[in-house]
Amino acid sequence: MPQSPPPELDAVDRHILRELATQARITNAELATRVGVAASTCLLRVRRLESAGVIGGYRAELSLDAVGLPLQALVAVRISQHARAEIGRFAERLANLPGVLGVFFVSGDNDFSVHVAAATPERLRDFVVENLSASRDVASTQTSLIFEHQRGRAPLV
Structure with a gap:
């Protein structure tokens, strides 16, 4: 359509x-x-x-620190060759995992960048190991901690 x-x-x-x-x-x-x-x-x-879809919704901006998720990371994910046929479903599964703030399908060496929030470094490690590294659909991951995040405030229009 x-x-x-x-x-x-x-x-x-x-x-x-x-x-x-x-x-x-x-x-x-x-x-x-x-x-x-x-x-x-x-x-x-x-x-x-x-x-018309110009306004897609209204959302509350939560303080991750205040809800007990002070640690954020970007996890670069490269999927296995056999999983490429189901890339859309894989992305949807990622987006529905607890702690996932966003999933970006990207160009370059990796397929996805996953924005994750966690309570502790151990919980972040467990998230990566249990949900990504243990999956046969994932070829590799690389985790980068976010030290600080400045949200863009410039108007788009």
Whole structure:
């Protein structure tokens, strides 16, 4: 099924998106005020952006330290040759493992970069050994600890 082209975004749409990217929990009334349009116009535009897939959802940003997962790592994964036919299913399985924050299908020597959070170095080791190294679908892994993470804050639109 062919994808529909992305909708045309005008200056008002882009302003709405910038505001929501900064504070997704803003009320429609406050959003309308900041953008300079009527509340009804703002609500219609937000709903149109949601139904067109421009806004894919709203999420809470959790403090990993506060939920007991202070250790983060990126695990580079190269899958075995025989597993390449099921690469999509493999990625989905990775994404559903406890502690996985994101799975990136990448170019280069490795196939995936897996962003993982863990409570301790031992739990991280156990995650890699039990879920990756022990899998016959995985040819190799390389784990890099994340010392600090700065989330991008620049507006995309």
